[in-house]
Amino acid sequence: MRSTTPTSFSSRVTTMSAPNASWKSTMAKAVVSASRLLPSSDGALTFPPVRKAGGLLFKQVENALMTLRQPILSRRSIVGGMLAAVPLLAAPRGWANGPQTVDVVVVGAGLAGLNAAAMLEEQGLVVQVVEASDRVGGRLRTGRAEGYQAELGGSEVGALYGRVRDACARLNVGLTTKGAKGTDFLIHVDGTSVLPADWSKSAVNQTRGKERDFLPYILQNRLMHDWLPFKQTNAWLLPENLQFDISAAELMRSKGVSEAAIRLADIDLNGASLEGVSALSIFRDMARAQVEGFKDPNKPQYGGASLASDRSYIVGGADMLPRAMAAALKLPVRLNSPVIAVDQTGDQVKTLLGNGDVLTSRFMVMAAPFSAVSRIRFTPGLPDAQADAIAGARYSATTQFHFKINKPYWEKDGLPPSIWSNTSFERAFALKHPETGAIDSMIVWVNGDGATRWDDRDTARQVELVLAELTRIRPSMAGALEYKVGYSWGRNPFVGGNKHFYAPGQVKRFAADMGKPAGRIHFAGEHLRRLEHGMESAMETGEAAALEIMEKI
Numbered sequence: 001m002r003s004t005t006p007t008s009f010s011s012r013v014t015t016m017s018a019p020n021a022s023w024k025s026t027m028a029k030a031v032v033s034a035s036r037l038l039p040s041s042d043g044a045l046t047f048p049p050v051r052k053a054g055g056l057l058f059k060q061v062e063n064a065l066m067t068l069r070q071p072i073l074s075r076r077s078i079v080g081g082m083l084a085a086v087p088l089l090a091a092p093r094g095w096a097n098g099p100q101t102v103d104v105v106v107v108g109a110g111l112a113g114l115n116a117a118a119m120l121e122e123q124g125l126v127v128q129v130v131e132a133s134d135r136v137g138g139r140l141r142t143g144r145a146e147g148y149q150a151e152l153g154g155s156e157v158g159a160l161y162g163r164v165r166d167a168c169a170r171l172n173v174g175l176t177t178k179g180a181k182g183t184d185f186l187i188h189v190d191g192t193s194v195l196p197a198d199w200s201k202s203a204v205n206q207t208r209g210k211e212r213d214f215l216p217y218i219l220q221n222r223l224m225h226d227w228l229p230f231k232q233t234n235a236w237l238l239p240e241n242l243q244f245d246i247s248a249a250e251l252m253r254s255k256g257v258s259e260a261a262i263r264l265a266d267i268d269l270n271g272a273s274l275e276g277v278s279a280l281s282i283f284r285d286m287a288r289a290q291v292e293g294f295k296d297p298n299k300p301q302y303g304g305a306s307l308a309s310d311r312s313y314i315v316g317g318a319d320m321l322p323r324a325m326a327a328a329l330k331l332p333v334r335l336n337s338p339v340i341a342v343d344q345t346g347d348q349v350k351t352l353l354g355n356g357d358v359l360t361s362r363f364m365v366m367a368a369p370f371s372a373v374s375r376i377r378f379t380p381g382l383p384d385a386q387a388d389a390i391a392g393a394r395y396s397a398t399t400q401f402h403f404k405i406n407k408p409y410w411e412k413d414g415l416p417p418s419i420w421s422n423t424s425f426e427r428a429f430a431l432k433h434p435e436t437g438a439i440d441s442m443i444v445w446v447n448g449d450g451a452t453r454w455d456d457r458d459t460a461r462q463v464e465l466v467l468a469e470l471t472r473i474r475p476s477m478a479g480a481l482e483y484k485v486g487y488s489w490g491r492n493p494f495v496g497g498n499k500h501f502y503a504p505g506q507v508k509r510f511a512a513d514m515g516k517p518a519g520r521i522h523f524a525g526e527h528l529r530r531l532e533h534g535m536e537s538a539m540e541t542g543e544a545a546a547l548e549i550m551e552k553i
């Protein structure tokens with residue numbers, strides 16, 4: 001029997017990535033519509049009364065501010081390949097919320113945006129990070145409730161995450177290898193509980209042939225592993241591999257996989273569904289995981305037991321890193337400042353914020369997820385491939401519920417502590433405390449379309465339903481769990497899910513072009529990953545965007 005933990009990322013060999021020279025583009029005419037969303041202090045979103053979000057509004061605000069503008073930024077010289085330490089802006093003028101004219105506006109205070117900002121500031125540029133929500137960190141989010149701490153977003157730092165580890169070292173953010181460990185699963189499928197040892201012969205196991213021997217939580221990997229067409233992490237974009245840009249379910253059917261196996265394999269997918277995810281997207285992730293040591297297809301895709309390399313966790317909570325990165329910036333991050341429109345004219349980029357403020361800069365790093373970028377209006381419109389990628393951006397929803405375990409229910413029924421199921425809650429991970437080894441917390445973790453199905457209920461009702469379902473399956477769990485904190489990434493309108501994935505045909509359509517700069521707008525964020533993944537891909541793409549700008553100055 002295997003142990004798993006719910007988090008999914010680890011490490012790989014890291015290299016300094018130079019900006020792709022082919023990522024130069026001309027402006028074309030696709031228009032991405034803008035809408036306005038403002039977060040309340042508790043993170044819930046409200047729609048303010050709609051003001052005119054087209055060019056007229058932009059012009060009105062701009063005219064009002066015209067007299068307050070700073071001079072246009074001057075060109076910088078590059079000395080020995082590096083920028084001289086003289087800011088383009090001699091002295092940013094003080095405003096209530098920061099200067100109105102800067103060298104670079106960075107949109108989004110996730111790792112990608114913060115890393116880009118740090119690198120550009122290091123070169124002496126005046127950089128303003130603007131963040132839509134009321135906090136920095138984006139998908140690094142630590143929940144804290146009455147002494148209880150839970151990671152709601154990224155948490156595992158791979159052994160070879162060079163950029164993340166370097167940032168931690170520079171900013172005195174601690175790393176520890178002590179993390180919660182997973183426990184064995186009870187399988188619960190179609191209303192019947194089965195021990196893993198009995199799975200291959202169980203009547204509820206409707207898979208056929210050799211599929212019957214694969215535990216349901218290794219099924220997806222076990223099947224895809226045998227067909228992995230490449231080993232290199234950069235091979236997914238090669239023309240010969242584009243034939244795999246088809247639905248993963250379709251690929252499985254073409255290989256003779258049973259419908260029962262496809263349904264079970266879907267549960268562990270970090271994507272909407274096997275029908276809706278490109279097989280190439282899964283192969284990309286699998287090749288990446290192999291670099292980090294995940295080579296045994298008989299081990300679960302996610303979790304502690306599966307990966308060879310040592311992972312670390314950020315001391316005090318994952319959000320300590322973005323908080324330290326933000327604190328180290330010269331200009332404070334502007335929170336509660338969603339960008340709603342971006343206007344490029346001549347050598348200026350004008351950025352309209354939700355409160356009507358306009359920032360003027362020479363360059364922009366757009367480090368918001370494409371799910372959120374789809375609500376920003378660009379004038380002129382972005383190039384066609386990019387506009388297509390933004391309009392078609394798909395993110396895998398994830399909804400989690402964290403509980404404190406108050407009673408050892410597994411001692412009462414003698415079954416494994418964790419549950420893997422095809423019920424609405426999908427997976428319940430009972431975890432061992434990193435210090436004491438005691439099984440004292442549980443994360444109920446739902447991915448993809450399963451998570452989206454939860455998202456229209458309020459949290460109290462969700463928790464009630466999860467507890468009722470767990471107790472129905474295992475009566476010993478009655479009264480054993482105390483809800484502490486939870487989060488839905490699908491409901492966060494500035495992120496829209498746990499990670500970007502490609503739908504069938506999308507790799508071919510726009511993967512190669514979606515990250516190219518559009519004039520003075522440079523793009524970053526995990527959705528633009530090429531080699532890295534998770535946190536490290538955010539850092540990698542932020543770095544690439546910063547280098548692109550440095551090359552231009």
Ligand SMILES: Cc1cc2nc3c(=O)[nH]c(=O)nc-3n(C[C@H](O)[C@H](O)[C@H](O)COP(=O)(O)OP(=O)(O)OC[C@H]3O[C@@H](n4cnc5c(N)ncnc54)[C@H](O)[C@@H]3O)c2cc1C
Nearest residue numbers: 009108110111112132138139154155156339372526534535
């Ligand atoms: C549940 C979960 C578990 C994960 N586990 C791991 C893990 O263990 N290890 C790992 O390496 N990775 C993990 N990841 C992935 C990792 O957290 C992300 O890849 C990474 O943090 C993404 O960073 P980013 O900067 O690209 O995007 P984000 O962190 O999403 O930052 C984007 C920012 O842009 C802001 N924004 C959006 N729209 C606007 C706008 N209009 N104006 C201004 N700001 C805007 C958003 O509010 C957000 O703060 C996990 C993610 C999740 C959700």
